[in-house]
Amino acid sequence: MSERLVTFEDVWKEYPRWESAPTLRTLLVGRRPTATAGRRWALEGLTFDLGPGDFVGLVGPTGAGKSTVLRLASGVSTASRGRIRTPPDTASVLSLGYSFDGTLSGAENAYTSALLAGLSPRQARAALPSIVEFAELPDYAEAPLRTYSDGMKLRLAFGVLAHLHPRALLLDEVLAVGDAHFQQKCLARIDELRDAGTAVLFASHDLEQVKRHCNAAVWLQQGRLRAFGEAKEVVGQYESASHAETLSRTPVAAASEEDAGPLRVGENRLGSQEVTIEDVVLTGDPECAPGSIRSGGRLEIAFRLRAHHGPVIEPILGVTLWDDIDGVAVWDINTQVEGVVVGTIRDVADVRLVFDSVPLAPGPYIMDVGVYEPDWQFAYDFHGNAYRLVVTGGPPSKGLIRPLHAWTVSRRTLP
Amino acid sequence: VNAVTRSGRNRSRARSASRFRTLVVHLSKRELDSLHRTTSLGWAWPLARQLAQLGVLVFVFSNILDLGIPNFPLFVFMGLLSWNWFSSGISNGTSSFLNRRHFLAQPKLPPIVLPAVAVAVPFVDVLLGIPVAAVLVVVSGDPGWTLLLFPIWIVIQFVFMLGAAWMLATASVFFRDVPNVVGVALTLLFYVTPVFYSLRVVPEQFQWVLQVNPLATFLEGYRSAVLGDPLPGLGRILGVTVVAITLAAVGQHVLRRYQPRFSDYL
Numbered sequence: 211m212s213e214r215l216v217t218f219e220d221v222w223k224e225y226p227r228w229e230s231a232p233t234l235r236t237l238l239v240g241r242r243p244t245a246t247a248g249r250r251w252a253l254e255g256l257t258f259d260l261g262p263g264d265f266v267g268l269v270g271p272t273g274a275g276k277s278t279v280l281r282l283a284s285g286v287s288t289a290s291r292g293r294i295r296t297p298p299d300t301a302s303v304l305s306l307g308y309s310f311d312g313t314l315s316g317a318e319n320a321y322t323s324a325l326l327a328g329l330s331p332r333q334a335r336a337a338l339p340s341i342v343e344f345a346e347l348p349d350y351a352e353a354p355l356r357t358y359s360d361g362m363k364l365r366l367a368f369g370v371l372a373h374l375h376p377r378a379l380l381l382d383e384v385l386a387v388g389d390a391h392f393q394q395k396c397l398a399r400i401d402e403l404r405d406a407g408t409a410v411l412f413a414s415h416d417l418e419q420v421k422r423h424c425n426a427a428v429w430l431q432q433g434r435l436r437a438f439g440e441a442k443e444v445v446g447q448y449e450s451a452s453h454a455e456t457l458s459r460t461p462v463a464a465a466s467e468e469d470a471g472p473l474r475v476g477e478n479r480l481g482s483q484e485v486t487i488e489d490v491v492l493t494g495d496p497e498c499a500p501g502s503i504r505s506g507g508r509l510e511i512a513f514r515l516r517a518h519h520g521p522v523i524e525p526i527l528g529v530t531l532w533d534d535i536d537g538v539a540v541w542d543i544n545t546q547v548e549g550v551v552v553g554t555i556r557d558v559a560d561v562r563l564v565f566d567s568v569p570l571a572p573g574p575y576i577m578d579v580g581v582y583e584p585d586w587q588f589a590y591d592f593h594g595n596a597y598r599l600v601v602t603g604g605p606p607s608k609g610l611i612r613p614l615h616a617w618t619v620s621r622r623t624l625p
Numbered sequence: 626v627n628a629v630t631r632s633g634r635n636r637s638r639a640r641s642a643s644r645f646r647t648l649v650v651h652l653s654k655r656e657l658d659s660l661h662r663t664t665s666l667g668w669a670w671p672l673a674r675q676l677a678q679l680g681v682l683v684f685v686f687s688n689i690l691d692l693g694i695p696n697f698p699l700f701v702f703m704g705l706l707s708w709n710w711f712s713s714g715i716s717n718g719t720s721s722f723l724n725r726r727h728f729l730a731q732p733k734l735p736p737i738v739l740p741a742v743a744v745a746v747p748f749v750d751v752l753l754g755i756p757v758a759a760v761l762v763v764v765s766g767d768p769g770w771t772l773l774l775f776p777i778w779i780v781i782q783f784v785f786m787l788g789a790a791w792m793l794a795t796a797s798v799f800f801r802d803v804p805n806v807v808g809v810a811l812t813l814l815f816y817v818t819p820v821f822y823s824l825r826v827v828p829e830q831f832q833w834v835l836q837v838n839p840l841a842t843f844l845e846g847y848r849s850a851v852l853g854d855p856l857p858g859l860g861r862i863l864g865v866t867v868v869a870i871t872l873a874a875v876g877q878h879v880l881r882r883y884q885p886r887f888s889d890y891l
Contacts, residue, residue, distance in 0.1 A: 225889050281888065284732040288885040305730055313659040325651055328733040330644075 214295075215409040216260040216283060216378050221292035223253040223278055223433075252278045253433045256292070260378070260409040260426075265400070267420035267441055268413040269448055270430035271585035276413040279430070280304055280380045283411060301327060301376035303367055303384050312356030316347055316366055319355050323370045337373040344399075345369035346392075361389055368396050379403060381412045385419075397423060415585060416547070417445050455588035456480050473593055481589035485522050485555065485581050488514045490597050492577070498602070505572050505603035505612050509565040514558055515581055521556045525590060526582040529563060531599065533610060534574040540610060546584075569613045573606040575599040641735070648738045653745040671750045672757070678705055682821050694823050696852055699761040703847040704820035706754045710747050711786060711840060712811050717743035718790025719807045722798050726891040736884045737877065740790035744783065751779070758851065767853035774856075778846040781869050785839060788872030791880045798883070798890050819844055839865045 253275045260266050268276045281287040282294055284302040310319045320341045324334035342351045345365035350358070358366075364384060371379075379400065385393050401423065404410055414420050420427055420441055427444035429437040436451075437444045459482035460475065473479040490513040494503030503509045511529065528544035545552050552559070577599055580592035603612075661667040682701045686692050694700050717724075721739040728734055762768055797803040818840045819827070827835055835841040842865045845857040856862070 226886075281730075286730055286732050287888045300732070302732055304732075305727065311655065311659045313662055314655065318655070318658075322651065322655060325648065326728075326731045326734050331647055331651070 214259045214261055215264075215297055216300075216411060217293070217295045218256050218258050218279070218283075219293040221253055221256040221282065221289045221294055222251055223275075223282060223287075224251050224290045251290075251433055253282075253289075256430075256433075256435050258428055258435065258438045260411060262377075262407040262409060263404055264426060265404045265410045265424045266412065267424035267427040267445070268411065268430065269415075269417065269420055269427055269445060270436070271583075271587050273432075274430040275433045276430055277304075277382055278433075279428075280382050280411065280413060283378075284380050297377040299328070299374075299376050300378040300380065301371060301374045302380035302382075303371055304380065304382045305384070310355050310363060310366075313354055315352045316345075316355055316358065316362075317342060317351040320345070320351075320366050320370060323367060324373065327370055327374060329373070337370075341366070341369035341373060343369075344372045344395075361392065365392055368392075368399070372399050375403070375406070376408055378409045378411070381410070383413050383415060385414075417449065417586065421445050449586075452587050456482070456592065459588050473596055478594040478596055479592065480594070481580075481591040483591055484519050485515055485517050485525060485590040487579055487581055487591050487593060488516055490579060490593070492597060492599055501598055502600040502602055503568060505601050506567055506569050506614055507603075509568045509599075511563040511577075511579075512561065513579065514560050515555055516558050517555045521554050522590070523554050524552055524584045525555065526584060526586070527552060527561060528578075528580045528582065530578040530580075532576050532578070532595070534576045534598070538610065540570065540575065544582075567614075568601070569611050570601045571607055571609050571612045572601045572604050575601060645735065645738060645741070648734065649741045649745055652738065652742045653749070656742065656746050657749060668753070672753050675702075675705060675709065675750065675754055676757070678709075686821055692822055692826065696765050696767070699758070699766055699851060700823070700848060701821055702754070702758055702761060703851060704818075704844055706751050706758070707782065707843050707847055708815065708818060708820045708840070710751050711782070711843075712815070713747040713750075714744040714786045715789055715793070716804070716807060716811060717746070718786070719793040719797055720804045721790070722794050722887060722891065723801075723804070729887050729891055736887060737791065737880055740794040740880075741787060743794075744786045744790050748783070762851050766851045768851050769853045771849045771853070771856060772851065774846065775850040778843060778850065781846075781866055782843050784873045785843075785865070785869035788869065788874070788876035791876030792872070795876075795880045795883050798887050814838070814840065817841075836861065839868060 256275075256279065258266075268279060270276055278287070280302065281304065282289050283296055284300065284304060285296070286304070311322075314322075317338060321334050321338055324337055324341065325331065329337065345362075345368070347362060347365060347369075350362070355363070367384070381400075385396055397419075400410055400412075412420075412424065424441040426439060427437075427441040428435065429444050429448050437447050457480060460480045461483055490511070492501050492503070493510045493512070495507045498504055498507070515525075515527075526544050526546045527550075528542070530542045531540040532538065533540055575598070576595050577597040578592070578594045579597070581590045582588070582592075583590065661670065664670060666673065679698065679702050682705070683698050686694075686701070687697055718740040721743040722729060722736065725739055728739060729736055793803060793807055817834050817838055819835060824832075824835055824841065824845065842857045842861045845854065846862075848854045849856045
């Protein structure tokens, strides 16, 4: 077995609860709180390890203990039982720049972050120009930080990180704030570190990212280790568990009277039905018939979400379009990946998704829509293969897209 | 082998001491920068505050309620420098973990730095006050050889405050009433500290209160340095020195002992 860099051996963690924490009053009155009654463990007997070059994704729903694992590994918090070993030069990005000061400039804050991350003043000064460069902020380096966006703060935090050469790196879900380009840049930097032998432990909601970048994954469920192994396999298990969860939460034909048109509960309509999708309407340009659009024209998808049993917080909306002939996915978009704030739905929410121009090849397409639990644990309501979209504008042909285009032919007569 | 590990341990201790200094200095500078950058008077503000306080006290206790203390402006100014540093250092130090909990989420930042920053920041007001004090000394002071002890009094007060801040900051994490208790205690302490009055006017039966108040000893020390007043008795000098060092040692120990649990309670 090769050298292990980060090890968790039967790690248990319990957080003190405030109602059982001592106050001056309990101290003065002399009554000890009954802390042992109904203890709740945040982590229960966790064992896993990382070797050099491992890139391990931590997956699981909110509250499963992902952040706790990272806090323990970083040393910010200590385990109640068990043993954790990490290299002394472990670096971490657990939260984004809350140690930043809004009045001071980006460069000054970068310097502070570098010091706090463990660099000496000399190293920090030397690293400063390249931190600013990595963060792509040279024009703003002297501007006060309060003028920065969240994405810019991430850049700065990551710029500092790019300068450490840690043997272990811990990342909480910080990448999510960055724009796609910078996320790629950060991931590329992480890949580089990993190639040089750094062990990376990375909590993420983005399962695709975990599948693509990690070689292993840890799946946590309510503080317990559900699976630890090859990333694609573990994520696959997590996803199928979430599918099974959706099935188990789908009522047995209970909503039959609500079944409308193409939807049949338990067949192409799945989910717990806590939130339902209603009135899905696809509209094209004014001259188009309902459910059809012109190739290269406009498409608007409108639907209504209705919460049935109290408010639902930050659900994910997803829309997938398939080519109805070959079954090829044309697009697969959701509000989480695109950082759209859906917010809390108390009663109803009207959703509009507008495409200014859809350069699809003419032909029949079919659409899924879904509304999901914020961690993809299960679907609230999923309509599969439920809505037809016909793209007009010429005879059907091979190929999926037909971008705007123009031909030019110039004829010449050669002497 | 023993010697090697010992020298290794000494080296790592030296390294962590130097990192402690680096972080305290940098974070204090940063806090002051952030405080003064956006104001038009900038660094003159703390000085203005002290001078305003000085002006009022001098006016009240020379013209309205004359206490008959010679060299009153310099006498009061010494009291103000020491007291203001003490009270803002201790009250900020006490809540330094509660107010900067995001810093405690930084694995590479030793928590012991934060109360020290809270003590160091108001010390800058003392540094700014020293030129003013120097002018007053030249005009009306009567320094003797005891002036040489001035920096030593500062060091003792610094060590005393560090220890108290470490302990109170640690306690505040677990008992949220502590900052309030400290606030009330400081208000009371002001009146049993001879900032604007002299120990000599205190009736015999209350003298012991001032004798056990370390701040009273500090003030007498500063005043003996610039006014030629007698030094506090040797017993009291040794007393505050021992108390300061003990407080710092115990405070540091308590903080290190409980710091693994900080982030769980914040």
